[in-house]
Amino acid sequence: xxxFVKTITAITLxxxxxxxxxxxxxxxxxxxxxxxFELEIAxxxxxxxxxxxxxxxxKKLELWDMEYETLTPAICWERIDGxxxxxxxxxxxxxxxxxxxxxxxxxxVVMSESxxxxxxxxxxxxxxxxxxxxxxYLFLCMYAGLRIGEACAVVPQQVxxxxxxxxxxxxRAFSQDxxxxxxxxxxxxxxxxxxxxxxxxxxxxxxxxxxxxxTKLITTACMSLGTKNKKRVIRINxxxxxxxxxxxxxxxxVPPNVMMKQMRHKNVQTTMAIYSQVNNADLVxxxxxxxxxxxxxxxxxxxF
Numbered sequence: 001x002x003x004f005v006k007t008i009t010a011i012t013l014x015x016x017x018x019x020x021x022x023x024x025x026x027x028x029x030x031x032x033x034x035x036x037f038e039l040e041i042a043x044x045x046x047x048x049x050x051x052x053x054x055x056x057x058x059k060k061l062e063l064w065d066m067e068y069e070t071l072t073p074a075i076c077w078e079r080i081d082g083x084x085x086x087x088x089x090x091x092x093x094x095x096x097x098x099x100x101x102x103x104x105x106x107x108x109v110v111m112s113e114s115x116x117x118x119x120x121x122x123x124x125x126x127x128x129x130x131x132x133x134x135x136x137y138l139f140l141c142m143y144a145g146l147r148i149g150e151a152c153a154v155v156p157q158q159v160x161x162x163x164x165x166x167x168x169x170x171x172r173a174f175s176q177d178x179x180x181x182x183x184x185x186x187x188x189x190x191x192x193x194x195x196x197x198x199x200x201x202x203x204x205x206x207x208x209x210x211x212x213x214x215t216k217l218i219t220t221a222c223m224s225l226g227t228k229n230k231k232r233v234i235r236i237n238x239x240x241x242x243x244x245x246x247x248x249x250x251x252x253x254v255p256p257n258v259m260m261k262q263m264r265h266k267n268v269q270t271t272m273a274i275y276s277q278v279n280n281a282d283l284v285x286x287x288x289x290x291x292x293x294x295x296x297x298x299x300x301x302x303x304f
Contacts (some may be wrong), residue, residue: 032068034064054095061092073100076100086112119244131140138236145242147185153173153181159267161197164295169189171184174209174213218238250272
């Protein structure tokens with residue numbers, strides 16, 4: 001009877017301690033974080049790429065091989081707070097909260113910083129992109145605002161003509177390692193230029209991106225673009241082209257709600273604060289001119 005009471009007490013204690021943490025099946029054994037991840041996280045309805053990013057986060061923070069029971073929010077936050085890049089810090093804080101069911105009072109929300117790119121001119125971008133064997137996918141990033149995994153997943157069936165205009169329905173994407181093919185980060189319909197629509201519609205099946213091919217091949221290939229005599233002239237990457245897509249619309253005074261729709265964002269703040277980039281040239285053009293008092297010059301010439 002006493003043993004039975006002790007068992008009930010132990011179960012009650014475990015349940016009480018588990019209010020803010022998931023219940024672990026293996027009681028009494030030392031479980032590592034990576035084992036906990038396989039038990040608790042692997043079956044959660046996260047996207048494939050999200051799970052890969054979570055594993056990468058835990059390894060970068062050196063939590064992957066730690067004993068789960070010794071882990072605390074303080075330990076996690078100490079590791080996160082040591083990250084210099086503010087956007088990476090924000091992302092990792094979110095992953096740790098989700099993985100370990102920590103609250104925002106335990107792992108604070110980190111403010112992000114807009115990524116500022118040195119955006120080349122449209123002409124320079126075309127020269128660089130045309131020299132790449134991945135030009136088609138890079139132009140999809142530049143003129144349709146696609147992320148690289150979405151660009152690699154594009155097939156003719158996604159293009160529809162409505163009246164005189166062409167639309168691309170973005171509803172699929174490859175993961176970075178190319179092993180997973182599923183829904184994109186954001187689903188939506190984007191109007192695209194006719195020349196780009198015709199290129200997509202003209203694709204042959206042998207031109208489709210194959211499952212298992214990492215989309216990072218394109219990102220890596222971009223590192224060698226725009227070079228001359230081993231001296232880099234223009235730096236580009238697929239996501240920078242998405243920023244160019246948004247910034248170009250802003251400079252052409254496209255209404256914010258239209259930009260939001262083209263970017264497939266849920267709110268206009270994301271579009272304007274993160275993707276619509278302001279650079280030094282924009283700041284210079286915003287400066288007011290100094291008032292200079294006009295001086296009247298007499299037509300009479302003093303000869304003496």
